[in-house]
Amino acid sequence: MMRTIDDVVELRRWAEMRGARPCRDASTGRLVLALAGDVCDVCDVDWGEWETTFVLWRCAFVYDDAPGAARYFIGPAEEAHAYVERELAASCARHP
Structure with a gap:
């Protein structure tokens, strides 16, 4: 099930429980959480900078809370809403 967080304290708790570190995408500047084992083009930042930018x-932070799921989205609320809509549509297409 998709969940949304817009509280930085709750988001940081979620990230730290999963061994994620705060980053920015080097090419776009977007906020990213690098999950343990992620291989991506990111620049580490401290939590203070990350949370302030957020x-x-x-x-908004949208994530799939299913066991073992690693899908998530970080971005402006409008984009987060569109992400959820796409994910729901894709889910409905897979399970008619």
């Missing part, structure tokens, strides 16, 4: 950009 709040200033009015971001």
